[in-house]
């Protein structure tokens with residue numbers, strides 16, 4: 732198992748957001764979390780990558796209990812994130828942004844090699860290597876965000892709404908890249924508002940509502956449930 736959350740509570744200050752969240756992400760699989768705005772999806776990912784701490788429960792990563800580890804220690808163990816809104820440095824070039832993803836000891840010694848790998852996966856980024864990220868299109872910026880996560884040489888990639896704000900054609904392209912991550916043997920934990928497309932590429936999915944997992948299963952099962960479609964998914 733790449734990742735397992737067991738009965739995790741967490742939140743901000745005094746405010747509890749997650750209430751007993753348990754989820755698993757199998758090795759080399761795409762696990763999707765969907766749910767309405769404010770459900771706690773981003774909070775789940777922040778608890779996974781260590782940006783906020785779990786109040787209780789445990790987080791296992793690659794068979795190791797990482798619940799008490801700092802974010803950078805999780806990166807060293809092979810967990811990489813592309814956060815909501817990407818958080819790139821708009822005034823720095825594409826290549827500089829990518830290289831910044833390889834700060835961990837794990838990744839430092841093979842930066843050039845990994846960079847070629849990322850350019851292989853995103854040829855468009857090679858063309859844009861010297862361009863400031865602020866001048867790239869939304870789709871290209873999203874690719875930089877994913878590429879930067881890959882620069883950390885992860886075994887698990889955590890993606891928060893990679894399709895946000897993108898034109899439909901680009902959304903398809905981003906989802907194809909996510910499938911490619913899986914083909915390369917990576918495990919992916921993906922949060923998406925774009926539920927329909929996300930479920931199409933998922934091996935397993937969770938529905939989060941008000942900080943709780945209210946449904947889970949293989950996507951085909953979840954998509955069969957009419958009321959779920961209406962309640963949580965933006966399916967017309």
Ligand SMILES: Nc1ncnc2c1ncn2[C@@H]1O[C@H](COP(=O)(O)OP(=O)(O)OP(=O)(O)O)[C@@H](O)[C@H]1O
Nearest residue numbers: 743746748766767768769770771772773774775924
């Ligand atoms: N930094 C913060 N401090 C306090 N409360 C926060 C903070 N970030 C989020 N929250 C609250 O936690 C709850 C869950 O937010 P979260 O961002 O995890 O939801 P989400 O499912 O990712 O929503 P969205 O689909 O809008 O991205 C919300 O009620 C939100 O107001």
Ligand SMILES: [Mg+2]
Nearest residue numbers: 772773774815
């Ligand atoms: Mg969010």
